[in-house]
Amino acid sequence: MYREPLNNLQIIEYLKRTKEDTTIEEHRMALDASIRVFEKEKPEITLEQMQELFDFLRGKLPDSMSIVKKNMPILRDDQAFSIIWYIQEHLGRLPDKFELCHECKQIYDTDCGGIAVDFLRDAKEMGYNCTRKDRGHTFCSDCR
Numbered sequence: 330m331y332r333e334p335l336n337n338l339q340i341i342e343y344l345k346r347t348k349e350d351t352t353i354e355e356h357r358m359a360l361d362a363s364i365r366v367f368e369k370e371k372p373e374i375t376l377e378q379m380q381e382l383f384d385f386l387r388g389k390l391p392d393s394m395s396i397v398k399k400n401m402p403i404l405r406d407d408q409a410f411s412i413i414w415y416i417q418e419h420l421g422r423l424p425d426k427f428e429l430c431h432e433c434k435q436i437y438d439t440d441c442g443g444i445a446v447d448f449l450r451d452a453k454e455m456g457y458n459c460t461r462k463d464r465g466h467t468f469c470s471d472c473r
């Protein structure tokens with residue numbers, strides 16, 4: 330069975346679970362347990378990381394990275410967010426609480442505000458300043 334290389338936290342956890350006379354089966358169980366511990370503690374994707382991914386898809390590489398220029402994606406805002414949306418909704422690998430603001434074109438965390446304008450009257454009743462052209466779009470709390 331293929332395994333990803335262990336990271337330092339997994340190795341430390343693994344070593345805590347083994348001793349000199351550990352059997353192969355005990356090694357396997359210790360390894361599985363250490364991976365489970367780490368996976369539970371895997372930090373959540375942050376808003377900044379989501380924005381960085383979005384910017385990358387639009388052609389802006391993070392300073393700490395390099396890439397062959399011809400391999401750099403340069404997508405429109407809606408195309409870039411479609412890829413994020415696919416990973417959120419179809420693969421379930423990114424939190425779906427992050428949305429793209431239709432106005433400022435920044436990623437925002439829906440847990441911290443903002444609105445999806447499905448029904449104009451509902452949005453107005455909730456105190457948002459929306460017009461008919463906002464229907465079907467999402468906005469961060471700074472823009473609406």
Ligand SMILES: [Zn+2]
Pocket residue numbers: 430431432433434435468469470471472
């Ligand atoms: Zn905005």
